[in-house]
Amino acid sequence: MAIRLSTLDADFETRFAELLSGKREVSEDVxxxxxxxxxxxxxxxxxxxxxxxxxxxxxxxxxxxxxxxxxxxxxxxxxxxxxxxxxxxxxxxxxxxxxxxxxxxxDDRYTDAVGVELGSRWTxxxxxxxxxxxxxxxxxxxxxxxxxxxxxxxxxxxxxxxxxxxxxxxxxxxxxxxxxxxxxxxxxxxxxxxxxxxxxxxxxxxxxxxxxxxxxxxxxxxxxxxxxxxxDMIAGPSEVLVVADAENDPDWLAADLLAQAEHDEVAQSILITDSADLASAVEQAVERQLKTLPKAAIAGASWRDFGAVIVTRDLDEAMPLVNRIAAEHLELAVADPEALLLKVRSAGAVFMGRHTPEAVGDYVGGSNHVLPTARSARFSSGLSVLDFVKRTSILKCTPQSLREIGPAAIVLGEAEGLAGHARSVAVRLNL
Amino acid sequence: MAIRLSTLDADFETRFAELLSGKREVSEDVxxxxxxxxxxxxxxxxxxxxxxxxxxxxxxxxxxxxxxxxxxxxxxxxxxxxxxxxxxxxxxxxxxxxxxxxxxxxDDRYTDAVGVELGSRWTxxxxxxxxxxxxxxxxxxxxxxxxxxxxxxxxxxxxxxxxxxxxxxxxxxxxxxxxxxxxxxxxxxxxxxxxxxxxxxxxxxxxxxxxxxxxxxxxxxxxxxxxxxxxDMIAGPSEVLVVADAENDPDWLAADLLAQAEHDEVAQSILITDSADLASAVEQAVERQLKTLPKAAIAGASWRDFGAVIVTRDLDEAMPLVNRIAAEHLELAVADPEALLLKVRSAGAVFMGRHTPEAVGDYVGGSNHVLPTARSARFSSGLSVLDFVKRTSILKCTPQSLREIGPAAIVLGEAEGLAGHARSVAVRLNL
The missing domain is CATH 3.40.50.1980 (Nitrogenase molybdenum iron protein domain)
Incomplete structure (x- = not known):
């Protein structure tokens, strides 16, 4: 059974911080x-x-x-x-x-106001x-x-x-x-x-x-x-965060939480809801579904050791928690997911509404399932075409445009004690 | 004095490979x-x-x-x-x-042919x-x-x-x-x-x-x-590669090579040219300019230990070498830099033509001077706005579009032995 937290609890902040900092993996020293x-x-x-x-x-x-x-x-x-x-x-x-x-x-290529040509070229x-x-x-x-x-x-x-x-x-x-x-x-x-x-x-x-x-x-x-x-990134164990209002079928959400949990004993499934009743109903549905899940041993261990159910006063209160968790997968199983999406700052992928189970994104959604784990959505993105290209920047001066910006380069070269830098510009300007 | 290579030499490939694989930094074990x-x-x-x-x-x-x-x-x-x-x-x-x-x-957001909404959102x-x-x-x-x-x-x-x-x-x-x-x-x-x-x-x-x-x-x-x-990337010592035809002022190119060399004893400056005469003239100009360069000790050591002058039959022959070197800074000091640019596959930044000394890019060009060193331009890019944002992918199914793609997700979930994944889709389709 997953832990249950409520933002009404006096020790909520402490327990939430523990949840965030909890290590799920023992890093072997190899x-x-x-x-x-x-x-x-x-x-x-x-x-x-x-x-x-x-x-x-x-x-x-x-x-x-x-x-x-x-x-x-x-x-x-x-x-x-x-x-x-x-x-x-x-x-x-x-x-x-x-x-x-x-x-x-x-690719981008343009000439600026002083006649310097700049660009980026991707290969x-x-x-x-x-x-x-x-x-x-x-x-x-x-x-x-x-x-x-x-x-x-x-x-x-x-x-x-x-x-x-x-x-x-x-x-x-x-x-x-x-x-x-x-x-x-x-x-x-x-x-x-x-x-x-x-x-x-x-x-x-x-x-x-x-x-x-x-x-x-x-x-x-x-x-x-x-x-x-x-x-690419160093992948950690997978995780899902489901944000749900009261109007959900507990069985759907339980299935989503267990889909994540069945990956690994150290996977993590978290439910945040503003309905304590839904929270309880989902907890019961998880136990019920575990009875018939082929990977019940793995999923059960994950849910027991790392699962969490968090009850908030309302969904607005949920969003700062969502951003602190910075989950790999975030389901917004709410009536108006677009409104909540605007408040999402850090998440690998967002699954919008009640009809977008995370597993669709694992397979056939079209977006990538290689996503930042372990709160790294705070600073990194899922795998994309950008991971397989690189950018070369392009700079092109004419004699005229070098005359416009070159003197400032000479000043900075001298200021940094790099006279050779200054000289390579000055020699072209007959300075 | 830098080493001199020519593609006419019988041992060119061996010596070029040595130049490529040469370690310039002793990595301290700290x-x-x-x-x-x-x-x-x-x-x-x-x-x-x-x-x-x-x-x-x-x-x-x-x-x-x-x-x-x-x-x-x-x-x-x-x-x-x-x-x-x-x-x-x-x-x-x-x-x-x-x-x-x-x-x-x-940001990108669109609905595809089967009604699935996809998107990317940058924060x-x-x-x-x-x-x-x-x-x-x-x-x-x-x-x-x-x-x-x-x-x-x-x-x-x-x-x-x-x-x-x-x-x-x-x-x-x-x-x-x-x-x-x-x-x-x-x-x-x-x-x-x-x-x-x-x-x-x-x-x-x-x-x-x-x-x-x-x-x-x-x-x-x-x-x-x-x-x-x-x-960000782990930066190594800086380097410049100058590709030049015969029609260059040797003093300009020597100044560019020394601007790089003055950074560090382990910086590297390489000239590739199809003119043996220009090569010699640049070598002489470097020695001459070293006499008055404030950081002559550093620049001289860099040029002596890691500098290289490579003479090729023609500029076409130069380009595969350029791509193998994958330099942090690449100057194309030639009559038609645009033609050569099309053949550049790997370089951090390209400085086009005779009037764009690399030092302009260090300071006031506008492009970034934090660039991939040590041949890492083969797989990475200079610093950019992309290094300070992250992408969240968005997926949104309707009941109808889930019916279109959900069954394939169920097949793949079962095929991968992840019945819980399959179930999270099936439960929504009443399957």
Whole structure:
């Protein structure tokens, strides 16, 4: 049973602050192990990756080429996945594609009042690595969410790595990779896969950016190679915040809370409502639904350990709390979600109204499901086309416009003690 | 004297690859020291910051309030800075402001063919920390380049930290902070200042993102607090790449190469030209100009240890090299820079033509001088308004549109073994 808070309680602020600062993940200290693996792969390349793959994934191969997923394997995977699932993945791919196409930033070029030409020019990153976890978190939808925006951005080479412990590989993941246009797939994972992508090996050409979720080793490796390559955010456990007025079906909301909870024992589901009656009804519906949920053990643990129900005087009182939580997923299950949206300052994604369960956004809404967790919506955004492009700024002076702004550059160069800076302008102005 | 390479040389590819992979910075291993400082500040707050400031900056204070720069001090600084410099800073501020205003991303909201409403909504980060180094790299222009885009983005609170070893503080830096609209300034630096910004103390409310350059301790601290707060890129030593045809004044180009070199012994200046004669003339001009450059010791060391002159058969041959170098600053000192620009894939900023010395971009061009170093232009961009905003995605289904796309979400939820996801959709469709 989740904790229950009310803004009427004298100790509300203390308990809410505790809820906010509560750690859901024990961060394993794997940094030294990871450092050694990275160094080893950097030095020994393929041979090191093969060694770690044999040791950690119990998968022996004589060469890296053997670990590359073949065309035939991908074809076989496409055949192994039920048509219904392929159709759903295709629908998802198309919807993600058309939504993300709107995110393409536009080049800009203009001449200002003094005749200086300025601009911004966007280009795609040439090669991107996509980490896909093995085991329980090996989701085809994640492949689409990471690969399709890269493709839309114009990334030419998308290299997927996915560990296949004991040789097991989810055919749905391969099918999603095919549908998304992934260029190369290797059955490798862990810090060794991150190292191979970042530094390159004899077989795998290096990429310029690595995206995708992974375990503690993968996260530590990404943090360490940041700078050599770009990385996306370090993903934490998932969370949903449902804001609801009294006029909701408790079963719908309970289903939404449990959909989040079933991801992980450390997922977090929070309900904020101005109706104590609804709060109680949802709590009961959660218990009822848990009885028939296949992943009841996981969802039940998450709800018990990290779930929360917060009752406020009214919905206005809810919004500052919403912004402090800065949830990855925010459902506004209220009569007028547009009014509340205007007060949302920090949230990864907002699901508007009673008919937009968060799970729609996980799969087929079209927006991205890679979103900022652990309150990082305060400063970061979900994955988008912008993560796969970079901007070059452009500056162009004529002799005349350099004469307009150059003298101020000379003053500042001298003021900063950088006479060489000043001179490079002065020499062109015969000063 | 810089190294000289020619694409005609048999060993060109080897030597060029060496140039690319050459390390210019020895990364000090300060990670353990930094970890302890961060932990200490997190636990002891103000008291810890005061201790470290007394120890590292030889600046004792009884309370953190004493380390806050007062209104009177800022006023005094404004008076201490020559009017000419204030005017140049104001011009720079205005130009940065008007260029960055064009970078504001636009909200998007639309309804697709099946009636699903999608959107993106941009909001400013509420509070940002700005690290300004003390000592030789304490530049007023950097304050403008970091603070003005934040202000343009709508950031409400900009907290500047700047170490003042032995109490020394550059009045130009305070003046720039005032002109840029910085909200609070503290005389603290190092990992302890990063910790104070990230975790907050009794006196300093925490921020959500930290930007600005710093030494090895600052860089390590930023890397460690990444996740708790956002950070900008980890800046490496500066670099310029000048692409020039034969029709250039060797003195202009030499001045540009030295302007970069005077920053730092580990800065890098590279000239690529299709004219061996120009190459030699520039090399001679560099030696000549070094004789009168105030920072000749620094610039000379940089040019000697990391400078390079590359002669190619023609300019077309230069462009793939340009993209492999992925320079922070790229000057196209050629007759038709627009033609070459089309072939630029990776560069932080491009300076077009013979009359746009890079130093103009450092100060008054209007574009940002915080740019990706160390080949990171392959995957990242210069600082912009986008670094100070975040995007919330919006999804809104009606009962009808949920019926259109919901069934595919149910299929994928079941396929991924997430029955709770499927149920949260099905319960709304009476399935």
């Amino acid at each position: 940094d030294h192990v990871v450092r050694d693996i990275l160094e080893d792969v950097r030095k020994r390349g393929d041979a090191a990756v093969l060694d770690y793959t044999a040791r950690f994934d119990r998968l022996s191969a004589a060469s890296m080429a053997e670990l590359r997923v073949t065309e035939a394997e991908i074809e076989a995977a496409m055949k192994a996945v039920p048509q219904e699932v392929l159709d759903a993945l295709s629908l998802a791919r198309d919807r993600i594609e058309s939504h993300h196409a709107r995110q393409m930033p536009k 795609a990153i040439e090669a991107v690595g996509l980490y896909v976890p093995g085991g329980k978190a090996s989701y085809p939808s994640s492949v689409l969410m990471n690969a399709v925006p890269a493709k839309v951005a114009g990334v030419e080479r998308i290299v997927m790595v996915v560990p296949s412990p004991d040789g097991d590989l989810n055919p749905q993941v391969l099918a999603a990779a095919r549908l998304a246009g992934v260029s190369e797939i290797y059955r490798i994972g862990g810090a060794q896969a991150v190292a191979a992508l970042a530094f390159g090996t004899e077989t795998i050409a290096p990429v310029s950016k690595i995206v995708g979720p992974g375990n503690a080793f993968v996260a530590a490796a990404k943090r360490r190679v940041f700078g050599t390559v770009g990385i | 990670d353990h020291v930094v970890r302890d400082i961060l932990e200490d500040v997190r636990k002891r707050g103000d008291a810890a910051v005061l201790d470290y400031t007394a120890r590292f900056d030889r600046l004792s204070a009884a309370s953190m309030a004493e380390l806050r720069v007062t209104e009177a001090e800022i006023e005094a600084a404004m008076k201490a800075v020559p009017q000419e410099v204030l005017d140049a800073l104001s011009l720079a501020r205005d130009r940065i402001e008007s260029h960055h205003a064009r970078q504001m991303p636009k 400013a980060i509420e509070a940002v920390g700005l690290y300004v180094p003390g000592g030789k790299a304490s530049y007023p222009s950097s304050v403008l380049m970091n603070a003005v885009p934040a202000k343009v983005a709508g950031v409400e609170r900009i907290v500047m930290v700047v170490p003042s070893p032995d109490g020394d503080l550059n009045p130009q830096v305070l003046a720039a902070a005032r002109l840029a609209g910085v909200s609070e300034i503290y005389r603290i630096g190092g990992a302890q200042a990063v910790a104070a910004l990230a975790f907050g103390t009794e006196t300093i409310a925490p921020v959500s993102k930290i930007v600005g350059p710093g030494n090895a301790f600052v860089a390590a601290a930023k890397r460690r607090v990444f996740g708790t707060v956002g950070i």
